[in-house]
Amino acid sequence: MLPVHRLRSRLLDVRCPSRYLGSLATASLKPSAAYDSLVNSGDLVFDAKQAAITRRFLDKLHSRLDGYALPEFQPPVEQEAAREGEKIGGEEPVVMVPRGLYVHGGVGTGKSMLLDLFFRGATVQRKRRVHFNEFMLEVQTRLAREKRRQLELYGRQRHIVLDDSRDVVLQVAHAIADESHLLCFDEFQVTDVADALIMRKLFGVFFARGVVMVATSNTAPEDLYKEGTNREYFLPFLDQLARHTRVVPMNSDVDYRFLCEPVGGEEIFLSPLSAATQQKMDALYQDLLVLGDEDAGVNSAVQDEVLRVPVMMGRTLDVRGRAKSGVCRASFSLLCDTEKGAADYKAMAECFHTLVLDGVPTLSMTQHDQARRFILLVDELYEHRTRLVMSSEAAKPRGIFLFDDESVRVASEGANSPAAIEEEKQRVNKENAAVGVPTTSSWDAPVGAYGPAQMDVGNLVALKDLKVAFKRAVSRLREMQGDRYFEENIRWRSKRAERLDGVVKIVQEVKKI
DSSP states (O other): OHHHHHHHHHHTTOOSSSSSHHHOTTOOOHHHHHHHHHHHHSSSSSOOOHHHIIIIHHHHHHHHTTTTTOOOOOOOHHHHHHHHHHHHOOOOOOOOOOOOEEEOOOTTSSHHHHHHHHHHOOOSSEEEEEEEEHHHHHHHHHHHHHHHHHHHHOOOOOOOOOGGGGGGGHHHHHHHHHHOOOEESOOOOOOOEEEEEEEEEHHHHHHHOOOOOEEEEESGGGGGTTTOOTGGHHHHHHHHHHHHHHEEOEEEOOOOOOOOOOOTGGGEESSSSSSHHHHHHHHHHHHHHHHHHHHHHHOOOOOOOOEEOOSTTTOEEEEOOTTTOOOEEEEEEIISSSSSHHHHHHHHHHHHHHEEEEEEOOEEEGGGGHHHHHHHHHHHHHHTTOOEEEEEESSGGGGGOOOOHHHHHHHHHHHTSSSHHHHHHHHHHHHHTTTTOOOSSOOOOOOOEEEEEEEEGGOOHHHHHHHHHHHHHHHHHTTTSSSHHHHHHHGGGGGHHHHHHHHHHHHHHHHHH
């Protein structure tokens, strides 16, 4: 563990952006030009497959998207009137929509890096890059909000209403299409039945409106939601994907995150779980609080306090920390043993630049719920470039997950027992109710789609996807120990100021009570 003066020295050493980040920030640069610049400067190692994909696919799409915008949308009634007019006035003009990309391959092969190069250089005005998990969480939240709005507006209906204006999925999809003409998804994956059953309708609107999708994934399209519940209702989405994107495999046995030895990893990944490790964690936490206060220009006499983080729809998450320092502390038990999800982790990562996490155990498939939450936590921290300091039972990140094919099979059989199914049903319903999502699927789902036997925990596909996801988490944990990640963490700190102010205000209100 580095003492506070060495931590402070390291912090000051990276105040200036690296050449790598400066190059990525260059606007309107063709992906191949940005890639070549990084290679020539020594910030990237040349990879023939990366270079080929950049030149053959990303450059071409970059050119076709120059100044691209969606054609004006006409609601169904206006479309009918327009068609009547066309009988006299001529034919409707044809709008050329560029075909998107779906790049898939193993972890650490550079897919996300290429996506960033492409996104930063794209000249589309309304564009968005987002982790797919986060995007679908937002979609489900917007669906719940739209359902409440319609309930307040129309009241409860005794009969099924077929009007498109009352279809919540269509309404949310059109709103998203208006906001984003280019959607770039990182880590595209589908494991949740509620997500799978709305994909055809949701993305059908996107593609029909002319939204261009570029996605990266660890999974080939034909393997998405494989063996999932009611997959036949998901298959039309795969047909849409094939028509509107070009599928590009990025096969490589190289994980570039493992080629570079992490610098200073011993200071942020402490093991084993012992009294001595706990003392080191306590000391490091205090050092980080001091540095956080100095960075924020404050001098706090408070050791630490409970900080209440706003999550969504009235929900909050309580962690320990100090106002303005940007550092928080929580236990693995709090974040991963209890009913937390991506929304909780996202809210925390948006507020704090550093998380001190205590007591990460080794995880087998029998602890798939905890493993799933921990992987979601790592994903959100990584997406927001939040620094992770943790104590773990395992000596290295790879040792946290004890997954193999046999453990997947045993866990799947145990998950399908009547008791496990009922327990999982109650858990999912409770989590859904907490965020306003219905406990039964009402979004284009067949009867019984959300029955007990179809819960994620009972799906072999969910457990197999978890095995793939753990490899990604290990790779990211490795990268998160390096100096380059720390540099990016510094650059992101200014983005968190407003969010952290929200946390401070909530704490102050709590103190008044």
